[in-house]
Amino acid sequence: MADANGPQPGQVNALDRTWFVGCGNMAGAMVEGWRAAGLDLSTAVAIRPSGRPVEGLRVVTSFADAGPPPKLVILGFKPQQLDQIAPKLAPWVTSRTTVVSILAGVEAASIRARFPNARAVLRAAPNLPVSVRRGVIALYSEDSHDQVLEPLSNAFSALGLVLWTNGEANLAAIGSVAGAGPAYVARFIAALAKAGVKRGLPDDLARTIALETVLGTGWMGATTRESTDEIVGRVASPNGTTEAGLAVLDPELDALVARTIEAASRRGAELAAQARGTNLAEETPLA
Numbered sequence: 263m264a265d266a267n268g269p270q271p272g273q274v275n276a277l278d279r280t281w282f283v284g285c286g287n288m289a290g291a292m293v294e295g296w297r298a299a300g301l302d303l304s305t306a307v308a309i310r311p312s313g314r315p316v317e318g319l320r321v322v323t324s325f326a327d328a329g330p331p332p333k334l335v336i337l338g339f340k341p342q343q344l345d346q347i348a349p350k351l352a353p354w355v356t357s358r359t360t361v362v363s364i365l366a367g368v369e370a371a372s373i374r375a376r377f378p379n380a381r382a383v384l385r386a387a388p389n390l391p392v393s394v395r396r397g398v399i400a401l402y403s404e405d406s407h408d409q410v411l412e413p414l415s416n417a418f419s420a421l422g423l424v425l426w427t428n429g430e431a432n433l434a435a436i437g438s439v440a441g442a443g444p445a446y447v448a449r450f451i452a453a454l455a456k457a458g459v460k461r462g463l464p465d466d467l468a469r470t471i472a473l474e475t476v477l478g479t480g481w482m483g484a485t486t487r488e489s490t491d492e493i494v495g496r497v498a499s500p501n502g503t504t505e506a507g508l509a510v511l512d513p514e515l516d517a518l519v520a521r522t523i524e525a526a527s528r529r530g531a532e533l534a535a536q537a538r539g540t541n542l543a544e545e546t547p548l549a
């Protein structure tokens with residue numbers, strides 16, 4: 263099932279002995295994408311308190327049951343749980359373990375402080391479409407272990423568009439648009455569908471039309487490389503129906519989306535401060 267972006271013969275298995283610590287929506291989406299790309303997850307394990315199954319992975323409920331120490335740890339729980347989980351996980355993280363954090367907002371230094379022995383710490387800001395290998399994944403690391411980070415970067419490439427960032431502000435900026443973006447786009451699809459229902463369309467049909475319209479527009483933009491203004495120009499003729507609609511949408515949309523993303527970014531900054539603050543308050547190592 264391997265494809266051009268999947269593993270090639272003789273290639274290092276970047277996911278060998280991976281522990282997914284927490285495997286809910288986001289880490290689960292990554293697993294789905296990697297499985298679809300044919301990456302080898304045979305030695306990977308998910309550790310989650312519920313023990314709920316994850317297709318393609320062995321699932322356990324405690325670190326002690328996870329088997330040999332991990333080469334790679336993917337932190338897939340909520341940022342607020344870092345200080346509950348890190349002290350129990352830290353003893354398993356040695357100089358041979360790379361830690362990938364997908365925790366929104368939490369800075370690399372805060373992760374490093376919890377896992378001082380880790381070989382490398384990588385921050386990833388993925389979004390949900392990684393499950394269908396059309397994700398956007400921003401990456402950031404303060405470590406320069408090409409041997410581990412390069413294969414990992416290749417593994418992320420199997421999930422979508424990978425963007426290495428040179429600072430955490432850039433990672434946060436990409437995350438603020440792409441990370442939460444699928445929720446905003448899904449709301450827009452729902453709003454289009456509701457408007458269709460108001461115009462008399464059956465619910466199911468309205469939803470399908472709205473979804474296909476967003477998919478088709480995104481697909482067209484991505485393949486033709488037309489700008490969004492060009493697309494608008496090709497839909498809206500002067501003094502026509504679309505222009506009448508845009509006269510209502512335009513004055514509010516940019517400001518509304520900007521306010522939406524600002525609110526999410528503020529919350530990200532709060533979570534980062536929380537992780538930093540706890541860390542600063544601690545005088546002794548956390549492990």
Ligand SMILES: NC(=O)c1ccc[n+]([C@@H]2O[C@H](COP(=O)([O-])OP(=O)(O)OC[C@H]3O[C@@H](n4cnc5c(N)ncnc54)[C@H](OP(=O)(O)O)[C@@H]3O)[C@@H](O)[C@H]2O)c1
Pocket residue numbers: 283284285286287288289290309310311312313314338339340341343346347364365366367387388389390441442
């Ligand atoms: N969702 C997104 O679109 C998105 C995008 C970018 C980044 N993120 C980041 O991804 C992370 C996870 O978010 P999510 O949306 O996937 O949340 P989620 O669906 O609630 O998953 C959280 C996971 O953490 C596990 N967990 C809870 N307590 C634990 C413990 N003590 N030890 C180990 N695992 C534990 C849960 O296990 P059980 O299932 O067994 O309860 C669950 O698998 C967050 O840090 C978030 O910032 C999410």
